[in-house]
Amino acid sequence: MSLRRDLGRARYAAAQGARVAWYMSQYLLARRVSGPFNRPGEQKFKPQAKGGDPTRIRAAFLELFAKDRANIEAGLYPAPDDIRVTRALAALRNSARFFRDLPNVDARRLQRDGVEIRDAVRAEGESRYPTYYLQNFHYQSGGWLTEDSAKLYDTQVEILFGGAADAMRRVALGALARGIKGRDQRGVKLVDVACGNGHFLRQVMAAFPRLPATGLDLSPAYCAEARERLANWRQVEIVQGAIEQAPFEDASFDAVTCVYLFHELPPRVRREAVREMARLLKPGGVLVLADSIQTGDAPALDQMLEYFPVGFHEPYFNSYLGEDFEALLSEAGFEIEQTELAFLTKVMRFRKRGNS
Ligand SMILES: C[S@@+](CC[C@H](N)C(=O)[O-])C[C@H]1O[C@@H](n2cnc3c(N)ncnc32)[C@H](O)[C@@H]1O
Numbered sequence: 001m002s003l004r005r006d007l008g009r010a011r012y013a014a015a016q017g018a019r020v021a022w023y024m025s026q027y028l029l030a031r032r033v034s035g036p037f038n039r040p041g042e043q044k045f046k047p048q049a050k051g052g053d054p055t056r057i058r059a060a061f062l063e064l065f066a067k068d069r070a071n072i073e074a075g076l077y078p079a080p081d082d083i084r085v086t087r088a089l090a091a092l093r094n095s096a097r098f099f100r101d102l103p104n105v106d107a108r109r110l111q112r113d114g115v116e117i118r119d120a121v122r123a124e125g126e127s128r129y130p131t132y133y134l135q136n137f138h139y140q141s142g143g144w145l146t147e148d149s150a151k152l153y154d155t156q157v158e159i160l161f162g163g164a165a166d167a168m169r170r171v172a173l174g175a176l177a178r179g180i181k182g183r184d185q186r187g188v189k190l191v192d193v194a195c196g197n198g199h200f201l202r203q204v205m206a207a208f209p210r211l212p213a214t215g216l217d218l219s220p221a222y223c224a225e226a227r228e229r230l231a232n233w234r235q236v237e238i239v240q241g242a243i244e245q246a247p248f249e250d251a252s253f254d255a256v257t258c259v260y261l262f263h264e265l266p267p268r269v270r271r272e273a274v275r276e277m278a279r280l281l282k283p284g285g286v287l288v289l290a291d292s293i294q295t296g297d298a299p300a301l302d303q304m305l306e307y308f309p310v311g312f313h314e315p316y317f318n319s320y321l322g323e324d325f326e327a328l329l330s331e332a333g334f335e336i337e338q339t340e341l342a343f344l345t346k347v348m349r350f351r352k353r354g355n356s
Pocket of ligand 1 (some may be wrong): 021144169193194195196197199200216217218219222241242243244259266297320326
């Protein structure tokens with residue numbers, strides 16, 4: 001048993017070490033070749049928060065992987081199998097794509113142009129998207145609306161987080177696994193809100209292959225990518241739509257997950273989204289929210305949070321940093337069950353009041 005565990009740990013350390021080295025080296029290279037955050041002549045941005053202690057940041061990074069490994073050993077989800085020689089070519093291709101696109105991202109950052117996509121969509125006529133959505137979040141090319149963006153997104157996120165994004169999402173998977181423990185997965189209807197290109201849903205399906213799952217996202221391009229990635233699970237359905245008017249019946253799900261959406265919503269829409277999630281869930285149902293840590297969650301990281309909206313076009317991030325999710329969710333009929341930090345991500349698990 002302990003030999004198996006030791007081998008598992010060694011494999012995990014080798015795979016995650018390789019992953020971090022791969023993405024971290026691209027992060028460092030991108031910082032070297034990228035333009036500055038501020039325009040020529042403009043004052044350099046100075047964060048208010050004290051901190052930024054590199055030893056604390058490194059410790060939080062390593063704690064994430066220790067937590068991920070502990071979750072795997074506790075049987076909450078299988079070890080990731082993402083490091084494979086056969087995937088090396090795709091990784092190289094994605095990296096080339098990322099660096100080809102980087103000058104466009106830089107140009108938008110320098111011009112503070114986070115609404116290029118809005119102008120493009122409106123030039124084509126009537127838009128069916130809400131205004132807040134039509135932005136180049138992170139200064140990304142195509143906003144949420146192009147096939148290229150849907151394909152490039154994972155690489156951009158992993159480079160930004162030095163290879164830690166997958167492990168951060170898996171901590172949310174651990175919270176879900178604890179939240180549905182003891183239940184037959186075939187009877188747990190789950191909706192992943194803002195499923196994007198299906199990345200988290202694929203992690204969910206790797207752990208719970210017979211779970212009836214739905215992904216909801218407003219982007220047709222990301223939905224198309226998610227459908228392709230989840231084609232192996234025939235019971236998974238991807239639906240295009242907005243969470244504010246989710247196209248599902250009341251109390252039609254046992255579990256709702258939502259990863260990295262709330263920091264991109266204006267405060268009013270956050271409230272609408274929470275109300276809809278409460279409507280969709282059965283009494284006793286579980287809600288797992290994973291998103292950026294907020295001010296004060298990990299004071300040593302507060303300074304990094306302040307840079308985020310400056311360098312990455314996140315217009316609602318500052319208001320997100322002070323949002324009281326426990327109070328918001330309590331008003332909507334939820335009780336908090338667990339909060340845990342996973343490097344720059346905070347995972348909260350709630351239960352909808354009432355008996356299932
Ligand atoms: C930062 S990405 C997160 C994607 C995914 N959950 C992940 O873990 O990578 C945000 C996603 O939210 C979607 N989105 C934004 N506003 C939405 C809304 N009101 N309703 C549904 N999806 C929305 C975007 O299309 C995008 O795919």
